[in-house]
Amino acid sequence: MYRSHVLVCGGTGCTSSGSEQLVSVLEQEIAKQGLSEEVKVVKTGCFGLCALGPIMIVYPEGSFYSMVKPEDIPEIVSEHLLKGRIVKRLLYSETVADDSVKSLNETDFYKKQQRVALRNCGVINPENIDEYIGFDGYQALGKVLTEMTPDQVIQTIKDSGLRGRGGGGFPTGLKWSFAAANDADQKYVCCNADEGDPGAFMDRSILEGDPHVLIEAMTIAGYAIGASQGYVYIRAEYPIAVKRLQIAIDQAREYGLLGKNIFDSGFDFDMELRLGAGAFVCGEETALMTSIEGHRGEPRPRPPFPAVKGLFGKPTVLNNVETYANVPRIILNGAEWFASMGTEKSKGTKVFALGGKIHNTGLVEVPMGTTLREIIEEIGGGIPNGKKFKAAQTGGPSGGCIPANLIDTEIDYDNLIAIGSMMGSGGLIVMDEDTCMVDIAKFFLEFTVDESCGKCTPCRVGTKRMYEMLDKITKGNATMEDLDKLEELCYFVKANSLCGLGQTAPNPVLSTLKYFRHEYEAHIKDKTCPAGVCKGLVRYSIDADKCKGCTLCARVCPVGAIEGTVKNPHVIHTEKCIKCGACMEKCRFDAISKK
């Protein structure tokens, strides 16, 4: 019996900031103090507050230590674990108010969150099936197999209003009912764990922190549609997730929760992993299944939809990791419980990966309908360095930018589409006033050009041409005619591409054109970049009145573009300048400006 549990985050974020080493030092130190029988160290999944990693929570007190270093461990062990004196200076500063220690759930970051998909992340040891069972794991599967018919399962999912969390937002129950209605000798359940949007990492965190929830949910889906085999298509770039999911599958097989005659119900189900090689297009459902079949990951036209002819030509259900993570809770707590959260057409909660210019980088799960302002200013802690919020990008390369004047929009599937963006998988990149919107559009286009599979012409050639036009704009060589052409091409690519990748690729351009057209025009007409980002348009100059002639700038300039003598104002030769900004960073007199 352990009187205290020390939970150390073993997610990718904290692992890269050194949590593995923390665990070994912690175990050594605990052994040294003779506490090995009393204190248990548990490596968990992600807590969400990745910006403060490595993170460690000590129970029963629930003390939240952040940015822990190995040299802090002896103090934590001897003071807190042995003598019960919480080491306040190492606690997450927001939990220490005056002299008392606040619970984590009272902090701004966690207060407004409601964890359904992430409920076990950071709470259980993902490599131990017993812990998952201890937190009601596999109860939903037991209930489904012993008390419910497949139709009742589908009806429950339908009634809950759950929609696909991978981006499309298609009603999950409806999808399952289509696959269930098709008779076949073999059907399949697949999971899309090929999370590819830049900035999104909620699926990875669920796989790393709570892999059994996926196994349980896919088995439930198998029972609902009459499938006996599942496949998880997971990125090879997620080594920790792959490893833990495989451990989980092995444990589930050992317990008979995968395999033949589960819960003595006569129902058989097993599943396997398929590793993706990192192609973004394989997140598209038909390309994903083609890749599982062993072919080159390219999409094919729909219909037929996967529910009719999917993997190996058989009826298939394909859902994303986060969608599945909601399923066991819906079965246990009921459709009404789930439908009571969220907005009219978007039920439940959504996980967002907060990134970019924001204080609390990390994962947050909030009810649908939470406003962008609440997420950015309250949970996210606002924009660092006193800068102004300019826009938020949602939906990755398929989504769009939401400008500051729409910050009070309630986020759900339909509202985001109405304002020209989309939910996507939930990446939320915050941008401040130093961001150039043309440059952002160019960044995402560069990504889609790289990731276009090349099968259809509108996407293969269209995105490339769009990228070239954007490049021309950022270099100041474009005309207003180019801008019109760009916009026309956007609509063409959107309408004619084969799969979702091409159909949504113009979104970053279209949404920035909609809300930030003046920035495009400034690049074209005035040949300036208002945010001072586009190197081709930026000019550095020295204010002769402010320059003291200290020569520092001339010394740091890597190309010798600055000329001047001691105690006399210096001059930048713009034809030589490579616009690296080193001089401006070093100048102590604020004499160098960028226009």
Add this chain to the structure above:
Amino acid sequence: MKSLAELKAIRDKMQASVNVRDNADDTIRVVVGMATCGIAAGARPVLNAFSEEVAKRGLNNVMVTQTGCIGICQYEPVVEVYTNDGSKTTYVKMTAEKVARVVSDHLVNGNVVEEYTIGAVAK
């Protein structure tokens, strides 16, 4: 896994152990003084006995935790029991043997074990 009963058996066993990670619905706090004086007087076996006894009985509403020196070193090991109605009971000169009775009488049935409290011992 052939039956729900099998699943439930694992769940119940695990819940006793992972309950320590859920402090949302704790209504009783058992605080053991674990400063140098407390440890020297034998507070650690007392602390562990509380943890085990609480887990064995599946008392989900009890949090067993530690604190530093309370200032009455001659009475160590000192254990304080806080209940959510605001009352506080101070048990002194505790031993692992006395723990079982405090748990059954006080934590489960709500009857303070008067003879172990500071009021009785200090007389």
